[in-house]
Amino acid sequence: MYQTLGKTLFGAVAAVTLFSSAASADTWRAWNIHNDGHPNTAAMDRFAELINDATGGEITMDVFHGGVLGSQPDAIEQVRIGAIEIGNFNLGPIGPMVKEANLVSLPFIFKSVPHMFRVLEGEGGEIIASAMGDAGILPLAWIDAGARSFYAQKAINTPADVEGLKIRVMNNDLYTAMISAMGGNPSPMAFGEVQQALKTGVVDGAENNFPSFKNVGHFEVTTNYSLSEHLIIPECICVNTTKFNALSAEMQAAVRGAAEEAAMFQRELWAVQSEQARKDVEAAGIAVNEVADKGPFQDAMASVYEDYLSANPDMRALVEIAQATE
Numbered sequence: 001m002y003q004t005l006g007k008t009l010f011g012a013v014a015a016v017t018l019f020s021s022a023a024s025a026d027t028w029r030a031w032n033i034h035n036d037g038h039p040n041t042a043a044m045d046r047f048a049e050l051i052n053d054a055t056g057g058e059i060t061m062d063v064f065h066g067g068v069l070g071s072q073p074d075a076i077e078q079v080r081i082g083a084i085e086i087g088n089f090n091l092g093p094i095g096p097m098v099k100e101a102n103l104v105s106l107p108f109i110f111k112s113v114p115h116m117f118r119v120l121e122g123e124g125g126e127i128i129a130s131a132m133g134d135a136g137i138l139p140l141a142w143i144d145a146g147a148r149s150f151y152a153q154k155a156i157n158t159p160a161d162v163e164g165l166k167i168r169v170m171n172n173d174l175y176t177a178m179i180s181a182m183g184g185n186p187s188p189m190a191f192g193e194v195q196q197a198l199k200t201g202v203v204d205g206a207e208n209n210f211p212s213f214k215n216v217g218h219f220e221v222t223t224n225y226s227l228s229e230h231l232i233i234p235e236c237i238c239v240n241t242t243k244f245n246a247l248s249a250e251m252q253a254a255v256r257g258a259a260e261e262a263a264m265f266q267r268e269l270w271a272v273q274s275e276q277a278r279k280d281v282e283a284a285g286i287a288v289n290e291v292a293d294k295g296p297f298q299d300a301m302a303s304v305y306e307d308y309l310s311a312n313p314d315m316r317a318l319v320e321i322a323q324a325t326e
Helices: 002-024 039-054 072-081 099-105 113-120 123-134 173-181 191-200 210-215 241-245 249-283 295-300 302-311 313-324
Strands: 026-031 059-064 086-090 137-143 148-152 166-169 185-188 205-208 224-231 235-240 287-290
Touching: 026 039, 026 072, 039 059, 039 086, 039 235, 039 249, 072 086, 072 137, 072 235, 086 137, 099 123, 099 173, 099 313, 113 123, 123 137, 123 313, 137 241, 137 249, 166 173, 166 191, 173 185, 173 302, 191 205, 205 224, 210 249, 235 241, 235 249, 249 287, 302 313
Parallel strands: 026 059, 026 086, 166 185, 166 205, 224 287
Antiparallel strands: 086 235, 137 235, 148 205, 148 224
């Protein structure tokens, strides 16, 4: 009888424990602007699987792709205040909110994509992550968004090659200053207008990464893609700081580990997609120009950096950390 009673009590306790665990399970919502076929979409779906496994089902995640929960600025604010728990964001729009994040928008601050990751995974990244966390949007892992390079009707191998050209850039003072410093004419415009502007000669060139250059058809209305890699703006998998800090240390480690594994998966997919995009545009007749020496471009940015650091003197140390990173 005692044995039977013991089994009964054990079963009841197990059932209560299981019920309590299920009842305490937390479902997070995650924002992603990309659609099916994009590396970030696959990575965010992988993150949802990993976070469920890593936390034993205590945290599950519903990922909303295609920006259905709002625009990127809206989603950044929603994560910051906790209306959404997770977001896959580009650091560009976070710069106006967190000045440390604006480091990545400085032209030629990074020597290459691997160099960018070395900066972000070192002291520089710790400073940026801490500042973002204080703003309510804590990076769990950094992901790849490629390097932006120039494309035009001629090769751009030195700053002198930009002189006199009308170049479309994103609407950011740092980007317009970059073109002006090389003697070009910056032309901020909406991304959707670039194809026609290139076709009709309203602009002479533009800049973006290989997948975007290929996927939106800009390769159809230009002839040269030059690997200047002047802007290397990463993305992050970010979490609401308050939500993350409320977790136990073990759960925090599980969530961060799942994000880091998903980020590595994204980087692998991005590399494959970017290489394929390059092959596709080369096969279509685009001349891809390797820039042998980026030094002259970096030298041309002296006035851009001088103006920026004069206006933001407290950013000098972070800039120096990035520049000193091997």
